[in-house]
Amino acid sequence: MNMIKSKNSYFEVERAGVNTTFQDRGRQNLNHIGIPVSGVMDKRNYILANALLKKDLNSPVIEFAYQGPLLKYKGEEIFIVLTGDVKFQIVRDNNKKIIGEPYQVYLIQNNDKIDIQSTNKSVYGYISVSEDFILDKTWGSYSINTKANIGPNNGEKLSNNQKINIDHKKKNLTITNLNYVNSKIEYIRVLRSMHFDFFSEKSKNIFFNKEFKVTKLSDRMGMRLKGQVLENVVNSNIKSEGLVKGVIQVPSDGNPIIMLSDHGTIGGYPKIANVISADFDKLVQMIPGSAIKFKQVSLEEAEKLFKFYNLETDNLINQI
């Protein structure tokens, strides 16, 4: 029998970056025992990274924040792509430097380096490779949750000098690139939540009319905002109950916190509103210091906007 031999190739992590993890769509149906969903922060850029390499759209990718990793490649040639608003360069074995463009597929050879310098006025970026990372699933997902230490790489972010192993089967690939610019958003659209009326009339007005600043205390678990304090006139402590991505909780100090991918499964602060699913990708890319304005929409509008968001993503995939 003629066996197709797969060869192992790998990246050497020469610089790990700020918060570099493997992510996919996250793990489901485990919230009831306290296991968070996790998964990519910016879903569209994740999908595009895999689509550009004609991979299964559920494949794991490397997610990075602010400064990405510096990776040295060892092995037979491979294709890579970066997505997001990312500044990077490829340093060839002969020291020739190529300025990288996101959404363009590159051929990488033995000893080439990928130097992901920064995300431009955004937080998250992605890198996908044409072959498969050698990783183990934890409860059905490759996502790393560094707070709960769940997922591959012992649930920890990537560190300097480690290896990322790749199962090299030499897939054929016809290269197609994509012209895509991540657009900014004027408002983050929300639905009112069940505890909206816990807040004073003045605070409700502030919530929809004033700006809130994204603070540095923001990560994959949540985004902490600062603005005019929201005054709870009913009860600032509720009995702990479940949380979902996009919930905006307001603890007793009056500053909103938005739950993101790695959020804990239960919490005891009132929920003033929820970010709509169509705006998650844009929300998570807002850097500390950016101003957020909230705009109220109805459930029907939110559902329509999500359909539109999906259509846009599908159109991009069809261009590839």
Added chain:
Amino acid sequence: MIKNILNLGDASVYCDFGKDVNKEINTNVINYFNNLKDKKIEGITNITPSYNKLIISFDLDITNFLKIKKIIENLEVKKKNENKKKFIEIPICNEKKFTLDHSRLENLLKIKYDKILEIFFSKEYFCYMTGFIAGMPFLGDISEKLRAKRLETPRVKVPKGSIGLTEQFCNIYTYESPGGWNIIGNTPLEIFNKDNQKNPALINPGDTVKFKQISEDEYDKIKK
């Protein structure tokens, strides 16, 4: 019974069973949870029970709020057969090094520590929910005599296996974690086992827990 079904954002349903926290309401929440879980409804991505709420998240690509709401309204909630609920015995060692809040509890409750333990071990506890950190059970109700406030300043690190008390509940820290509950002992048992891909949590909502006091020798033997 469910008092109110609301949307929580555009991709989850919030079932409100009322304001009270008691075993009866929570049993009802857990019945809904088990029945929904068994139905394996397409598009549902998580069902999260808590004291008196049930939150159902779904994939907006597959279904939507009104469809899930209808399913819940028409759900025939059968009482789960009792043998599906587990009875679990948890050994605890109460040697001084494990009882971080020994004197705090004596002062707050105005009861000698031996008596505190006697009251604590005399009851069985019901698991209301699991969460906060992976596998952490929220067990109740503890005796009225043992109800103590949270620590004013939470600990940065509560050791793994610690048993904590606050208000009507006790819990078990499945990992080393920050926390503000009053610590009365430590269990050598692995309450949450990451390597168990099927049933990582030893205690699930609806289970009953009985604590058993053990010596330090026994503790070390189990821990190995």
